[in-house]
Amino acid sequence: xxxxxxxxxxIILLLAALCLMLVLIYFKPLPAPPVRDYREIRREGVLHxxxxxxxxxxxxxxxxxxxxxxxxxxxxxxxMAGMEVRIYPEPSLEKSLRGLSANQYDIVARNIPAVSELxxxxxxxxxxxxxxxxxVQRTADANHGAEPLRNQLHLAxxxxxxxxxxxxxxxxxxxxxxxxDTIFIVEDRLHSSAQLCAMVADESIxxxxxxxxxxxxxxxxxxxxxxxxxxxxxxxxxxAVRKNSPALADSLNLWMKKIRDSGDYDKIYxxxxxx
Numbered sequence: 001x002x003x004x005x006x007x008x009x010x011i012i013l014l015l016a017a018l019c020l021m022l023v024l025i026y027f028k029p030l031p032a033p034p035v036r037d038y039r040e041i042r043r044e045g046v047l048h049x050x051x052x053x054x055x056x057x058x059x060x061x062x063x064x065x066x067x068x069x070x071x072x073x074x075x076x077x078x079x080m081a082g083m084e085v086r087i088y089p090e091p092s093l094e095k096s097l098r099g100l101s102a103n104q105y106d107i108v109a110r111n112i113p114a115v116s117e118l119x120x121x122x123x124x125x126x127x128x129x130x131x132x133x134x135x136v137q138r139t140a141d142a143n144h145g146a147e148p149l150r151n152q153l154h155l156a157x158x159x160x161x162x163x164x165x166x167x168x169x170x171x172x173x174x175x176x177x178x179x180x181d182t183i184f185i186v187e188d189r190l191h192s193s194a195q196l197c198a199m200v201a202d203e204s205i206x207x208x209x210x211x212x213x214x215x216x217x218x219x220x221x222x223x224x225x226x227x228x229x230x231x232x233x234x235x236x237x238x239x240a241v242r243k244n245s246p247a248l249a250d251s252l253n254l255w256m257k258k259i260r261d262s263g264d265y266d267k268i269y270x271x272x273x274x275x
Contacts, residue, residue, distance in 0.1 A: 037245045038248040038251050046085075048104070049086070050107070052089075052192060069273060072272065092163065092189075108241075111214075111237040125238045126257075131211050133235070135155075136196075136210060148229065152179070156181035158207060159207065160207045161205045162186070162210070163192055193210035194214055196208040196210070239252070
């Protein structure tokens with residue numbers, strides 16, 4: 001290399017180094033959210049819980065108070081913990097989990113199937129309920145004489161509306177593989193499972209799939225719904241916390257055990273889930 005070309009080479013290397021420094025300064029990865037476990041929550045004195053909002057969660061004589069199975073358990077947790085509990089209604093599971101990861105919430109209080117895909121990202125409490133996914137459709141009387149579907153194979157080429165990122169989607173995709181045919185799955189970004197049940201009742205859509213407990217609550221309000229066709233086997237369902245909150249999970253499991261041992265859990269379950 002000639003001596004005349006050396007300054008040009010040095011200038012190019014210097015510019016490359018400056019560009020690299022600018023990239024590192026302006027495009028460095030964002031720091032991870034700080035750990036928020038039981039100690040940090042206890043220090044603040046407030047437990048932030050996000051729970052699914054639906055018509056099943058406001059069926060109370062007091063119109064100024066949100067009620068339902070999850071909310072009743074949250075109030076018992078507040079009593080056990082001796083801390084203030086702030087409950088944030090949110091119909092979207094996806095938004096709830098995103099807020100959990102961002103430390104906006106400490107607990108996602110809803111019946112979430114403990115499937116492996118979610119267990120890789122979040123820490124689940126001991127099972128709170130046993131339930132299964134069911135097909136929500138209209139009865140023959142409410143559907144102009146058309147009989148409800150009873151065979152899962154008859155879902156081929158049907159359109160099913162479910163909340164975006166619903167746990168039911170994995171089961172429906174597996175069902176497609178099992179039957180070797182197509183089910184048209186519409187992921188709804190705006191409506192919760194309970195709201196989709198209401199849309200089935202008023203004939204805005206024909207089918208949705210949701211947790212049986214939600215379906216039972218919806219049928220109380222809309223008798224024309226049929227919820228007798230199972231889509232999944234019985235599933236363990238529970239609440240979720242962050243992976244880096246093991247002490248919080250241990251405390252919640254202990255409080256839940258005390259609620260069960262006291263008999264209060266059975267009373268709450270019977271009030272909100274049994275016919």
